[in-house]
């Protein structure tokens with residue numbers, strides 16, 4: 001339904017309220033201009049305070065993505081070898097009939113046989129309806145393996161939950177009033193732009209901004225200070241900060257006594273972490289640590305609000321969960337939570353009253369008890385034979401909202417798994433991605449401009465509604481509709497498979513959010529206290545900030561957070577002396593938008609950033625083709641020698657499509673399937689490599 005009509009000389013122009021669907025903390029409110037049924041422009045909704053009329057560069061190109069000449073518009077069936085990406089056009093009915101019969105044949109073999117079927121999805125769209133609604137119902141009814149969706153944030157989420165009780169924290173708008181902001185493991189200008197706008201307001205009002213990141217990012221450039229620690233050493237830094245807060249008595253004793261649990265134990269542990277000891281681990285100077293602690297502790301005397309914006313960049317290492325526990329503990333030491341502009345924010349997700357049971361219907365499992373597969377080890381799991389521990393080999397894979405060939409670790413194994421002749425693969429996509437190349441059936445999905453959805457956000461506290469602005473292109477269908485029709489072809493008759501998208505949108509928040517407000521304004525604020533933990537009341541079992549977690553101790557784990565060194569720590573291998581991280585590129589969103597030419601032209605080509613000293617030591621010149629390798633694999637790309645890298649650390653920016661890389665590979669060729677301390681998450685930034693001349697031929 002259009003919100004605004006401006007007929008001019010027979011041409012009908014409307015503006016439609018929507019939401020950005022991408023995996024980004026900002027979840028912007030979008031306005032799409034539609035002229036005679038064609039979307040001509042998307043822009044930020046000026047009426048939504050967090051969006052403030054501004055979209056990032058990538059999503060302002062959303063029409064270019066939607067009307068891209070390579071959009072998938074018809075169902076396709078594989079005709080070439082696996083992975084070759086050769087398809088012929090088929091009808092929807094032919095595709096769905098064949099897929100249903102293949103899945104039914106697997107499921108009917110024995111009572112738990114449907115476990116050999118695995119859904120694989122993540123946050124290609126963060127929409128609650130085009131994400132896990134009809135799809136989840138479908139897989140529950142079928143009894144397929146469950147998917148542990150760990151690829152991004154589960155280590156940090158677990159660390160935050162153990163300490164604060166959930167994915168809760170400061171409200172993002174109050175960062176504008178903070179006087180000190182630590183931007184920790186986040187390139188906010190690239191990946192959290194609308195937070196950065198609040199931080200800029202704070203800066204104009206005299207706030208000091210300190211960036212803690214191995215890479216001298218665009219964000220680090222604009223902060224007052226930058227601490228370039230080695231990857232995976234944040235916990236050592238946080239412990240040494242605590243050491244300084246304790247030895248100088250920069251502590252809020254009253255807050256510690258009333259609202260925290262396990263202070264005596266944590267105090268004892270932190271006192272073992274002198275700045276000298278941590279500096280060794282972090283690859284920085286003791287004075288940098290002392291200065292940071294001095295700035296952070298100053299508010300105990302001045303009462304100036306002190307805030308931390310953490311992001312998921314720092315938890316993609318072995319000790320990621322522990323690092324988040326320690327950083328999330330810091331505000332309680334200085335009583336920062338007393339002020340609405342003090343505390344920490346990593347994710348606001350738990351603040352949304354989403355009725356997931358209504359959307360996903362786990363009750364449809366009935367008596368079936370399928371196993372759970374971790375999406376972060378899909379490489380190994382696709383290659384695992386049947387066994388009593390694992391259960392049946394994976395025989396069918398249905399991929400939607402994700403591009404595992406490009407984004408999952410240790411891609412050589414992922415590719416080998418997808419190439420299995422006896423694996424049946426269905427991919428729902430907008431484009432022929434690296435993963436789509438391996439599909440047996442490739443089904444065209446609608447984009448955000450073509451379907452209904454409702455959204456939460458992990459970086460603010462507003463729910464959003466997305467209305468379709470245009471009709472589906474070609475024969476594309478929403479994910480929901482594809483699973484509805486597949487359910488029908490499988491003979492699933494439960495009435496829940498006929499719920500419409502609009503009904504699902506209403507169901508997502510039930511009575512907790514007034515749907516009429518969403519329909520009218522496009523967004524509705526979830527009411528949360530301004531200073532949620534000023535008086536304690538943490539959603540933990542004890543109601544306190546839990547430095548010590550009895551729940552973890554009961555699992556046989558350390559009840560207290562600690563520094564857990566990387567699996568592949570810097571300076572521990574003569575063969576692979578460089579620590580490698582691979583953070584997001586500003587103009588892509590994970591592997592989305594890589595095929596949008598105007599954005600790819602800005603990013604150029606896959607690059608490896610390296611410090612001049614490391615390049616000199618290897619006789620490498622700027623622009624050389626280099627080979628990046630370790631025991632897991634290798635890929636080639638161009639070298640960019642730059643002061644953005646510190647010595648000993650290299651950066652492979654962005655998740656390029658493999659097929660656009662020099663050898664048809666990307667950075668995940670060298671990352672590992674090792675998992676984090678908490679949350680079973682991947683360790684993309686815990687990776688040692690060596691770099692050498694790559695020559696011009698094939699690697």
Ligand SMILES: Nc1nc2c(c(=O)[nH]1)N[C@H]1C(S)=C(S)[C@@H](COP(=O)(O)OP(=O)(O)OC[C@H]3O[C@@H](n4cnc5c(=O)[nH]c(N)nc54)[C@H](O)[C@@H]3O)O[C@H]1N2
Pocket residue numbers: 023024025152153184185186187188190191192212213214215217230231232233234311312313314315317581583584585586587588589590591685
């Ligand atoms: N433009 C853009 N925006 C994005 C994305 C994108 O691909 N492009 N991806 C989205 C997704 S999926 C997510 S999960 C979010 C957040 O995704 P994040 O991965 O948090 O991404 P960034 O905020 O860019 O910050 C990562 C920063 O952490 C730094 N870093 C790496 N290792 C360490 C470490 O050990 N310690 C510390 N302190 N820092 C480290 C990197 O150098 C980088 O600057 O961003 C989302 N927004």
Ligand SMILES: Nc1nc2c(c(=O)[nH]1)N[C@H]1C(S)=C(S)[C@@H](COP(=O)(O)OP(=O)(O)OC[C@H]3O[C@@H](n4cnc5c(=O)[nH]c(N)nc54)[C@H](O)[C@@H]3O)O[C@H]1N2
Pocket residue numbers: 023121122123124125130151152153400401402403404406407408428429430431433445446447448479582583584589590591592655667668671684
């Ligand atoms: N080396 C390295 N690897 C990483 C990371 C890193 O920093 N370094 N980051 C990790 C992180 S944080 C994440 S979140 C993951 C992200 O991994 P993914 O969630 O797989 O994200 P994308 O690569 O953006 O792929 C999403 C795909 O979904 C498709 N899509 C979008 N909307 C729809 C829809 O409505 N329907 C259907 N059917 N498809 C749709 C898009 O076209 C796109 O191809 O990657 C991880 N991988």
Ligand code: SF4
Pocket residue numbers: 020021022024025026027028055056057058059060193194589
């Ligand atoms: S990707 Fe993030 S910043 Fe860009 S429009 Fe979407 S929500 Fe906003």
Ligand SMILES: [Mo]
Pocket residue numbers: 023151152153
């Ligand atoms: Mo992510």
